[in-house]
Amino acid sequence: MWSHPTLINNVETFANIPAIIEKGGDWFAAIGASASPGTKVFGLAGRVALAGLVEVPIGTSLRTILSEIGGGVPSGYEFKAAQTGGPAGGCIPAQYLDLPMDYDSLTGIGATMGSGGLIVMDTSSCMVDIARFFMEFCMEESCGKCIPCRAGTVQMLDILTRITCGEGAENDFPMLADLSGLLKETSLCGLGQAAPNPVLSTLRHFRSEYEAHIRERRCPAGHCRIPRVERAV
Amino acid sequence: MSVRTLEVDGRIITALEGQTIFSAACDSGIHIPGLCHLGGLSDVGACRLCLVEVEGQKKLQASCLTRVAEDMVVRTKTSSLMAYRRLIVELLFVERNHICSVCVLNGACELQDLAADLGVDHVRLNPQYPKLAVDLSHERFGLDHNRCILCTRCLRVCDEVEGAHTWDVAGRGRNSTIISDLGEPWGESVSCTSCGKCVQVCPTGALFSKGKTVAEMHKDRSFLSYIVTAREKKLWIR
Numbered sequence: 211m212w213s214h215p216t217l218i219n220n221v222e223t224f225a226n227i228p229a230i231i232e233k234g235g236d237w238f239a240a241i242g243a244s245a246s247p248g249t250k251v252f253g254l255a256g257r258v259a260l261a262g263l264v265e266v267p268i269g270t271s272l273r274t275i276l277s278e279i280g281g282g283v284p285s286g287y288e289f290k291a292a293q294t295g296g297p298a299g300g301c302i303p304a305q306y307l308d309l310p311m312d313y314d315s316l317t318g319i320g321a322t323m324g325s326g327g328l329i330v331m332d333t334s335s336c337m338v339d340i341a342r343f344f345m346e347f348c349m350e351e352s353c354g355k356c357i358p359c360r361a362g363t364v365q366m367l368d369i370l371t372r373i374t375c376g377e378g379a380e381n382d383f384p385m386l387a388d389l390s391g392l393l394k395e396t397s398l399c400g401l402g403q404a405a406p407n408p409v410l411s412t413l414r415h416f417r418s419e420y421e422a423h424i425r426e427r428r429c430p431a432g433h434c435r436i437p438r439v440e441r442a443v
Numbered sequence: 444m445s446v447r448t449l450e451v452d453g454r455i456i457t458a459l460e461g462q463t464i465f466s467a468a469c470d471s472g473i474h475i476p477g478l479c480h481l482g483g484l485s486d487v488g489a490c491r492l493c494l495v496e497v498e499g500q501k502k503l504q505a506s507c508l509t510r511v512a513e514d515m516v517v518r519t520k521t522s523s524l525m526a527y528r529r530l531i532v533e534l535l536f537v538e539r540n541h542i543c544s545v546c547v548l549n550g551a552c553e554l555q556d557l558a559a560d561l562g563v564d565h566v567r568l569n570p571q572y573p574k575l576a577v578d579l580s581h582e583r584f585g586l587d588h589n590r591c592i593l594c595t596r597c598l599r600v601c602d603e604v605e606g607a608h609t610w611d612v613a614g615r616g617r618n619s620t621i622i623s624d625l626g627e628p629w630g631e632s633v634s635c636t637s638c639g640k641c642v643q644v645c646p647t648g649a650l651f652s653k654g655k656t657v658a659e660m661h662k663d664r665s666f667l668s669y670i671v672t673a674r675e676k677k678l679w680i681r
Contacts, residue, residue, distance in 0.1 A: 353615050398489065
């Protein structure tokens with residue numbers, strides 16, 4: 211910029227630099243997990259007593275962040291999943307509460323660290339509707355230059371909306387898989403490549419919710435309004 | 444210029460240094476599909492139809508933008524690539540109204556030919572078919588947004604070859620549209636020279652000449668290589 215060498219980086223990275231200069235690289239590398247040292251700032255939000263920005267050593271478990279820093283899930287609610295990495299990230303279901311939150315572990319279960327978003331959801335959240343919500347976001351953010359992202363997000367949103375309205379069909383499963391693969395592999399930039407992540411992640415951990423919507427026209431979380439159909443006796 | 448040797452679909456081909464995989468393959472008779480690429484215009488890699496597998500690269504590469512390298516191994520027709528191409532064409536057909544039987548370019552359309560080549564004979568996705576305007580304000584040409592695939596060939600030929608830069612893209616995502624000048628009707632554009640190059644390079648029936656029947660409608664893209672070659676060689680007639 212202005213004919214000078216320019217460092218373009220994430221604000222979070224810049225914020226780490228003064229402390230590293232002051233205390234040294236060894237000090238920074240000693241914090242966190244061995245494969246991914248340092249700290250990470252999470253934006254803790256959703257169904258949690260104390261929401262806000264929290265900085266923890268990388269590798270801290272979700273349970274520690276939730277209960278010790280976030281004050282736990284308020285009484286009367288039950289933890290269901292946490293969405294990490296923002297709208298193009300993935301979800302962490304309850305069985306992975308003790309998983310260390312580092313880059314490799316999160317990628318291993320189909321979630322991402324991404325922007326550090328951490329949205330806590332309770333059992334009243336419908337995972338199909340969550341996927342639909344994030345797909346709508348990605349569709350609106352698509353610039354429209356490449357076809358897979360521009361038209362693919364529209365179609366994926368269309369399918370997810372139908373499922374949440376109780377109009378899903380069995381062949382929506384292979385179609386969602388095909389479109390997810392296309393967007394991931396052929397989109398021009400990271401937005402389209404990551405847009406199917408919430409769908410893939412909820413299909414992986416909460417496939418039964420999709421099946422309930424499609425096969426039984428029922429939303430297990432009681433969130434989606436699916437009109438009742440009178441069955442002939 | 445030095446020569447590079449590479450393998451494309453199991454065949455050893457030669458290419459000039461700096462040439463793209465797309466044009467090198469084309470020169471050797473290996474056809475790679477594409478809708479945004481047109482020889483003589485800059486490449487944007489937007490349609491994603493020309494993606495190929497390059498050995499040693501994790502991601503698929505747009506062959507219109509990737510330069511050849513010595514001993515490169517390229518695959519252009521794997522089953523997964525063909526499946527991606529079919530799905531991209533299907534996405535185009537449901538994005539806007541591409542009903543061939545009532546299109547001015549029926550029989551001479553690149554999108555239609557590509558669908559036929561790839562075997563896309565029906566769509567499984569939900570057609571969106573937004574009701575978009577048809578701009579007939581220009582004296583000689585028309586623009587039907589319903590047939591537009593946003594390849595931006597018109598934009599590039601107008602900017603790079605004609606030098607007028609009448610066309611641009613407005614909006615984003617699914618609301619992207621081609622506009623003339625600052626969104627005025629085409630007929631009122633002050634920058635348009637009415638040269639008609641945009642009409643000739645348009646792969647579909649989005650840009651068309653008025654007063655021609657479907658049988659008369661065909662597009663001539665040979666003028667482009669003629670102009671570009673003449674420019675490079677400075678073959679100006681005084």
